[in-house]
Amino acid sequence: MAFQAIKFYQTGTFTVGNRLLDPEQRSVQADMARTNALNSGHRACQGCGEALGARYAIDAAMEAADGQLIAVNATGCLEVFSTPYPETSWQIPWIHSLFGNAAAVATGVAAALKVKQQKKVRVVAQGGDGGTTDIGFGCLSGMFERNDDVLYICYDNEGYMNTGGQRSSATPPAARTATTPVVGGSPGNVFGQGKNLPEIAMAHGIPYVATATVADLRDLEAKVRRAMEIQGARYIHILVPCPLGWGTASHDTIRMARLAKETGLFPVFEAEWGELTSRLTIRRKTPVEEYLKPQKRFAHLFQPLPELAIVARLQALADRNIRKYGLVEGGAS
Amino acid sequence: MNINKPFAITLDVGSSLANRTGSWRTARPVYVDRLPPCNHTCPAGENIQGWLFHAEAGDYESAWRELMKDNPLPAVMGRVCYHSCESACNRGQLDEAVNIHAVERFLGDEAIRRGWKIEVAAPLSGKHVLVVGAGPAGLAAAYHLTLLGHRATIFEAGPFAGGMMRFGIPKYRLPRSVLDAEVERLETMGVTIRLNTRVDDMLSTMREGGFDAAFLGVGAHLAKRAYIPAGDANRILDAVSVLRGMESEEKPLLGRRVVVVGGGNTAIDVARSAKRMGAEEAIVVYRRTREKMPAHESEVEEALAEGVMMKWLTTIKEAGEASFTVEKMALDENGFPQPTGEYEKIAADSLVLALGQDVDLALLDKLPGLTVDNGMVTVDCNMMTGHPGIFAGGDMVPSERTVTDAVGHGKKSAKSIDAWLRGEVPVAREKHELATFSRLNTWYYADAPKTVQPVLDIIRRQSTFEEVLGDLDEGNALFEARRCLSCGNCFECDNCYGVCPDNAVIKLGPGKRFLFNFDYCKGCGLCATECPCGAIRMEPETV
Ligand SMILES: Cc1cc2nc3c(=O)[nH]c(=O)nc-3n(C[C@H](O)[C@H](O)[C@H](O)COP(=O)(O)OP(=O)(O)OC[C@H]3O[C@@H](n4cnc5c(N)ncnc54)[C@H](O)[C@@H]3O)c2cc1C
Ligand SMILES: Cc1ncc(C[n+]2csc(CCOP(=O)(O)OP(=O)(O)O)c2C)c(N)n1
Ligand code: SF4
Ligand SMILES: [Mg+2]
Numbered sequence: 001m002a003f004q005a006i007k008f009y010q011t012g013t014f015t016v017g018n019r020l021l022d023p024e025q026r027s028v029q030a031d032m033a034r035t036n037a038l039n040s041g042h043r044a045c046q047g048c049g050e051a052l053g054a055r056y057a058i059d060a061a062m063e064a065a066d067g068q069l070i071a072v073n074a075t076g077c078l079e080v081f082s083t084p085y086p087e088t089s090w091q092i093p094w095i096h097s098l099f100g101n102a103a104a105v106a107t108g109v110a111a112a113l114k115v116k117q118q119k120k121v122r123v124v125a126q127g128g129d130g131g132t133t134d135i136g137f138g139c140l141s142g143m144f145e146r147n148d149d150v151l152y153i154c155y156d157n158e159g160y161m162n163t164g165g166q167r168s169s170a171t172p173p174a175a176r177t178a179t180t181p182v183v184g185g186s187p188g189n190v191f192g193q194g195k196n197l198p199e200i201a202m203a204h205g206i207p208y209v210a211t212a213t214v215a216d217l218r219d220l221e222a223k224v225r226r227a228m229e230i231q232g233a234r235y236i237h238i239l240v241p242c243p244l245g246w247g248t249a250s251h252d253t254i255r256m257a258r259l260a261k262e263t264g265l266f267p268v269f270e271a272e273w274g275e276l277t278s279r280l281t282i283r284r285k286t287p288v289e290e291y292l293k294p295q296k297r298f299a300h301l302f303q304p305l306p307e308l309a310i311v312a313r314l315q316a317l318a319d320r321n322i323r324k325y326g327l328v329e330g331g332a333s
Numbered sequence: 334m335n336i337n338k339p340f341a342i343t344l345d346v347g348s349s350l351a352n353r354t355g356s357w358r359t360a361r362p363v364y365v366d367r368l369p370p371c372n373h374t375c376p377a378g379e380n381i382q383g384w385l386f387h388a389e390a391g392d393y394e395s396a397w398r399e400l401m402k403d404n405p406l407p408a409v410m411g412r413v414c415y416h417s418c419e420s421a422c423n424r425g426q427l428d429e430a431v432n433i434h435a436v437e438r439f440l441g442d443e444a445i446r447r448g449w450k451i452e453v454a455a456p457l458s459g460k461h462v463l464v465v466g467a468g469p470a471g472l473a474a475a476y477h478l479t480l481l482g483h484r485a486t487i488f489e490a491g492p493f494a495g496g497m498m499r500f501g502i503p504k505y506r507l508p509r510s511v512l513d514a515e516v517e518r519l520e521t522m523g524v525t526i527r528l529n530t531r532v533d534d535m536l537s538t539m540r541e542g543g544f545d546a547a548f549l550g551v552g553a554h555l556a557k558r559a560y561i562p563a564g565d566a567n568r569i570l571d572a573v574s575v576l577r578g579m580e581s582e583e584k585p586l587l588g589r590r591v592v593v594v595g596g597g598n599t600a601i602d603v604a605r606s607a608k609r610m611g612a613e614e615a616i617v618v619y620r621r622t623r624e625k626m627p628a629h630e631s632e633v634e635e636a637l638a639e640g641v642m643m644k645w646l647t648t649i650k651e652a653g654e655a656s657f658t659v660e661k662m663a664l665d666e667n668g669f670p671q672p673t674g675e676y677e678k679i680a681a682d683s684l685v686l687a688l689g690q691d692v693d694l695a696l697l698d699k700l701p702g703l704t705v706d707n708g709m710v711t712v713d714c715n716m717m718t719g720h721p722g723i724f725a726g727g728d729m730v731p732s733e734r735t736v737t738d739a740v741g742h743g744k745k746s747a748k749s750i751d752a753w754l755r756g757e758v759p760v761a762r763e764k765h766e767l768a769t770f771s772r773l774n775t776w777y778y779a780d781a782p783k784t785v786q787p788v789l790d791i792i793r794r795q796s797t798f799e800e801v802l803g804d805l806d807e808g809n810a811l812f813e814a815r816r817c818l819s820c821g822n823c824f825e826c827d828n829c830y831g832v833c834p835d836n837a838v839i840k841l842g843p844g845k846r847f848l849f850n851f852d853y854c855k856g857c858g859l860c861a862t863e864c865p866c867g868a869i870r871m872e873p874e875t876v
Binding site: 009010011012014015016017018019020027029030032036038039040041042043044046047048049051052055082084085086087088089217243249250251252253254255258284 | 344345346347348349350351352353354357389390776777778779815816817819824825826827828830831832833834835836837840842843850852853855856857858859861862863865871
């Protein structure tokens with residue numbers, strides 16, 4: 001935030017808006033005329049991070065594409081809560097096909113636009129972490145490998161939330177899900193498995209990969225804007241806390257996303273052509289307990305007895321991210 | 334029904350707006366204005382957060398006008414107020430309190446520079462109110478009475494307006510040009526000040542002048558004395574006369590070495606003034622410890638920095654030829670100072686007693702109903718004395734005895750007089766719930782950038798040496814104003830509008846704040862949690 005060094009605007013760019021900033025420096029979400037791509041009346045739970053993240057991302061993409069946007073949706077909460085037949089919450093052209101083929105459908109839409117010489121219309125594909133990291137993974141990898149002109153957005157709530165909270169390959173270790181119940185000595189999801197999809201995307205060498213959370217709107221919007229400047233395959237992975245699946249209060253969704261970033265458990269960064277180009281540093285370094293404790297899916301780590309060893313392993317993961325991505329200003333933590 | 338539909342489609346496309354998710358709600362968000370701690374502690378009842386809001390945007394005139402709603406003397410107050418607001422400021426728990434008084438001073442000076450005026454909007458009531466004393470209490474009362482449409486005439490015994498602001502507070506803390514400018518503005522508004530007009534008998538003055546009500550603000554000017562055995566060679570003076578003398582042609586002669594007895598601000602002011610008048614040594618003698626001194630810590634610091642010497646745990650015993658005998662004190666087990674029998678001689682040319690002041694009640698002698706307690710006039714919660722229609726405030730009633738309290742009393746009395754003149758009882762505005770630190774989401778406030786910090790430190794240091802400092806730089810005043818967290822009051826950061834997953838917050842546009850759309854608000858509470866300043870409360874839904 002270079003401009004802050006010159007003038008001090010009370011909240012800088014932390015808040016959604018800032019009446020002291022020039023209008024062109026303000027966020028899309030602060031705009032009275034934002035698209036509201038995902039309109040009121042949708043059936044997402046109270047405080048749903050995915051509904052919030054989707055509006056943040058798609059409104060920003062609409063702004064960048066001058067309103068010329070088609071969205072392809074995988075099956076999952078976002079699709080289910082927004083389009084109970086015959087209603088829709090979408091205020092943009094939107095298509096849903098299957099759980100695992102969003103990337104492929106988007107490739108097809110992009111190809112059709114090419115044939116029709118509709119150069120200005122852009123394509124976004126979106127899905128949950130299950131649809132992205134598991135069942136849709138093959139289609140997505142193909143889309144990357146072919147460098148199709150699609151921005152794929154994954155809304156990561158760390159599980160199959162629409163079907164009752166089963167484990168996905170994006171579920172963090174130790175989190176309890178419907179398919180990883182407390183058994184024996186090591187409750188919750190196992191350590192050492194799962195996929196780091198942002199890094200897998202980077203490994204494809206595609207032009208743009210980024211991660212973001214619903215706790216940092218300005219950063220999220222800037223990443224969507226950057227992605228929309230680029231042609232070819234782009235991937236944005238957004239952490240969207242799920243009050244129902246995580247067992248958190250509906251008003252804590254943004255706080256949880258913020259803590260995920262501030263603990264280092266969810267690194268927020270950007271990469272171009274497979275190389276890291278920026279990262280969001282930690283502002284108020286926080287131990288992982290503060291993030292874990294409010295979540296019922298981690299409750300077994302604190303009662304009946306504190307599972308200090310497991311918490312320490314999670315802290316080690318956070319510390320590793322901090323080292324690896326340089327999340328603390330000035331180097332080592 | 335249209336039957337020309339794609340394969341397997343039987344219904345028209347509908348919008349989810351048909352689905353009123355507001356019915357899910359068990360709690361609803363409500364916009365509130367909580368009381369910021371600065372406003373809460375201000376003895377003059379200023380809406381500090383309110384005027385900082387305008388100052389933040391660089392709209393100094395609106396800021397000044399908001400400030401003037403409560404306090405007619407911002408340039409004075411920005412200099413002499415002991416700013417309890419800053420001790421209460423929530424930002425103090427984050428990094429450092431907002432430098433409120435420096436911004437107030439800047440606004441006050443800016444108004445003088447730009448010649449901003451206050452227009453009286455209220456229709457004339459035809460009522461005439463007598464104000465006795467042109468100190469801050471009297472000036473504030475007259476100002477607010479005028480704003481309310483009444484005629485206010487001040488009778489002032491002295492040759493100038495200002496009271497203790499002129500004859501007590503030294504020039505190096507309050508340049509007289511500033512005081513003059515703010516008094517003059519009151520006169521242009523229509524306040525009449527009759528100087529050299531002492532009121533000796535309230536009832537006859539009111540009768541003769543045909544006044545409908547009166548406000549008393551005569552202050553406390555009678556110096557308290559203490560018996561000190563003295564030879565005749567030595568000079569013993571009282572602080573009030575010394576400071577008053579500073580304002581006259583013939584300055585008091587204090588000599589090369591001055592001893593001041595007392596531990597309050599007045600003692601410090603006398604010692605610092607003596608230094609400025611060329612005394613080589615100014616020694617403050619106080620019977621208790623430094624921590625127990627009633628003087629403001631910053632003033633003690635400044636005095637020490639200027640070379641004033643302090644002898645704590647010391648009392649004056651005897652005045653001799655060219656010296657004074659003092660006795661050392663020691664704290665007993667209850668923390669009270671007790672004489673030790675250990676004496677010391679201090680060479681000095683004069684001794685100034687700064688032991689506090691009593692109220693001169695002579696003008697109230699024959700006033701029926703009036704009660705006096707402990708030398709001060711008793712007033713009710715509306716500032717009215719026991720005599721109906723006569724109100725009082727400032728140093729003459731039990732109070733903290735500051736300019737700020739006096740201004741607050743003046744305002745409150747004016748409102749009470751206004752109600753009384755209409756045969757009504759003033760209705761106290763309901764106090765909003767306090768905007769405590771725990772109500773804030775401080776994540777959203779930017780850290781004060783390091784690049785600007787050193788400049789800030791300079792202002793901080795300078796703003797307490799006002800006469801040394803010229804004008805406060807606008808950039809720094811703006812910077813300070815922007816450090817305000819706007820505790821408990823919406824500052825239109827758009828967070829609620831942004832963070833609602835259901836688009837259930839309606840943005841009304843700049844200056845108009847927001848509305849909730851209860852057709853769709855599910856009551857998740859994100860807006861309330863993510864509101865930086867705690868201006869949204871969740872209330873259980875009544876079923
Ligand atoms: C040395 C000194 C330094 C101080 N420094 C500060 C400071 O830094 N900050 C702060 O907040 N406070 C300070 N104070 C306290 C502050 O000055 C007083 O609390 C405040 O001025 C009281 O206001 P007032 O209107 O009640 O009375 P005053 O300011 O005392 O004014 C009363 C006026 O009434 C007039 N008067 C009296 N009797 C009559 C009569 N019979 N007829 C007509 N007129 C009459 C007097 O001439 C006087 O002008 C200081 C006080 C002193 C003595
Ligand atoms: C092929 C197929 N298998 C299973 C399902 C059932 N199903 C619907 S949504 C969903 C989970 C979606 O999880 P995720 O992609 O993470 O999205 P979320 O609901 O968590 O946002 C599943 C398993 C399906 N629709 N199609
Ligand atoms: S289950 Fe989770 S992701 Fe799905 S609507 Fe509810 S909060 Fe959102
Ligand atoms: Mg999911």
